Amino acid sequence: VEVVTVGLGYIGLPTSALIAQNGIQVYGVDVNQEIVDTINKGEIHIVEPSLDIAVEESVKKGFLKAGIQPVEANTYLVVVPTPFKGNHEPDISYVEAATKNIIHLLKEDDLYIIESTSPIGTTEKMMRLIYNLRPELEGKLNIAYCPERVLPGNVMYELVYNDRVIGGIDEKSTNKALNFYKQFVKGELHSTNARTAEMCKLTENSSRDVQIAFANELSLICDKAEINVWELINLANKHPRVNILQPGCGVGGHCIAVDPYFIVSDYPMESKIIGTAREVNNYKSFWCAEKIQNEKLKFELEHKRKPKIALMGLAFKPNIDDLRESPAKYIVNKVLQNDNNGNYFIVEPNIEEHNVFKLTDYKKAVEAADIVVFLVAHKEFKELNIEQNKIILDFCGINKNRI
Numbered sequence: 001v002e003v004v005t006v007g008l009g010y011i012g013l014p015t016s017a018l019i020a021q022n023g024i025q026v027y028g029v030d031v032n033q034e035i036v037d038t039i040n041k042g043e044i045h046i047v048e049p050s051l052d053i054a055v056e057e058s059v060k061k062g063f064l065k066a067g068i069q070p071v072e073a074n075t076y077l078v079v080v081p082t083p084f085k086g087n088h089e090p091d092i093s094y095v096e097a098a099t100k101n102i103i104h105l106l107k108e109d110d111l112y113i114i115e116s117t118s119p120i121g122t123t124e125k126m127m128r129l130i131y132n133l134r135p136e137l138e139g140k141l142n143i144a145y146c147p148e149r150v151l152p153g154n155v156m157y158e159l160v161y162n163d164r165v166i167g168g169i170d171e172k173s174t175n176k177a178l179n180f181y182k183q184f185v186k187g188e189l190h191s192t193n194a195r196t197a198e199m200c201k202l203t204e205n206s207s208r209d210v211q212i213a214f215a216n217e218l219s220l221i222c223d224k225a226e227i228n229v230w231e232l233i234n235l236a237n238k239h240p241r242v243n244i245l246q247p248g249c250g251v252g253g254h255c256i257a258v259d260p261y262f263i264v265s266d267y268p269m270e271s272k273i274i275g276t277a278r279e280v281n282n283y284k285s286f287w288c289a290e291k292i293q294n295e296k297l298k299f300e301l302e303h304k305r306k307p308k309i310a311l312m313g314l315a316f317k318p319n320i321d322d323l324r325e326s327p328a329k330y331i332v333n334k335v336l337q338n339d340n341n342g343n344y345f346i347v348e349p350n351i352e353e354h355n356v357f358k359l360t361d362y363k364k365a366v367e368a369a370d371i372v373v374f375l376v377a378h379k380e381f382k383e384l385n386i387e388q389n390k391i392i393l394d395f396c397g398i399n400k401n402r403i
């Protein structure tokens with residue numbers, strides 16, 4: 001075996017398959033026996049375009065195998081999740097466990113790379129952990145950090161064509177890692193040190209979070225000022241040096257809503273904008289839920305009956321089936337929590353069934369509703385023709401002419 005990848009999730013599995021497709025022997029490790037068995041059958045456990053074929057082919061040709069325990073190789077990739085704890089502090093225990101699990105296999109000149117999003121200094125910390133247990137290897141390993149930056153839904157393409165930032169703990173490590181990625185990445189490879197590479201990943205996602213927070217803040221101001229925020233942003237963006245993103249019902253997913261906390265928890269005094277952006281984006285979801293409740297009360301006073309409300313979308317962003325850390329789901333939960341016996345239709349065209357919510361067809365829901373609430377800008381919703389008499393709460397810019 002040439003390469004061991006630890007972690008066979010949303011990034012680890014596609015990465016393993018891509019390396020294997022390039023004729024390199026890969027052994028994927030995961031703590032979950034079911035996942036290991038699925039992959040060894042040439043099947044996959046996650047939804048990602050083109051991944052099924054890549055895994056099936058590599059397993060069939062014998063270039064990809066999976067197991068619970070790592071085996072000896074020349075390169076070790078750590079691709080496990082780094083969630084945060086209750087107090088928003090990063091939890092690097094998976095990276096630590098993955099590292100501890102391969103330490104006994106390491107030998108002179110091996111390459112050890114962390115791809116997991118990690119707080120600044122994690123690579124150096126892991127280096128110390130390794131050399132503490134294997135002092136005879138001190139200075140003889142190549143240790144680097146190289147963050148993934150692929151967009152879910154387009155992973156197999158972006159893994160090959162995105163540029164990569166590669167930061168070793170010394171120059172020898174950086175060069176060794178660079179040569180490793182050269183084998184299967186067609187994007188440019190940029191070298192730096194480990195701390196800069198770690199911060200670079202956090203910066204990319206924090207930058208997007210801050211920019212979305214700006215758009216969300218504008219939407220709150222415009223709502224009070226009775227200005228159409230979509231028209232406003234469109235007009236402001238006509239300036240050659242202004243490029244504002246779109247407001248929505250909050251920021252979700254497991255990256256952009258998480259990574260900024262890795263900076264804030266280590267540098268709280270210095271990261272005021274980054275921390276505030278998180279608060280603004282979280283508040284936006286809460287604000288949307290309140291807005292729905294207010295609109296419902298207004299309707300009840302006016303019509304002397306409960307309105308039928310269509311809640312459109314549950315996913316964390318448009319045109320995907322991923323509901324994890326979804327602001328739309330948070331809003332739906334919050335609205336239902338406060339009003340258990342209201343008349344709600346819950347809609348998510350990208351999934352067939354949900355274990356908690358009873359889903360309604362999107363056209364039927366809109367037809368029956370008095371109030372239509374757009375939470376996610378799914379493409380289906382943009383084609384709807386909605387009668388003028390219905391009340392619309394458009395949190396994600398489905399119909400940009402109407403607020």
Ligand code: SAJ
Pocket residue numbers: 148149150151152204205208212245246247248249250251252253254255256316317318
């Ligand atoms: N969103 C808005 N308004 C916008 C754009 C996005 O409200 O104008 C919301 C989305 O609805 C969603 C959230 O932001 O709830 C995040 O969506 P996204 O499409 O911006 O990003 P992710 O989480 O799918 O993927 C990001 C990407 N990072 C950047 O674009 C800087 C991806 O390249 C990273 O690899 C990924 O995070 C990751 O794994 O870190």
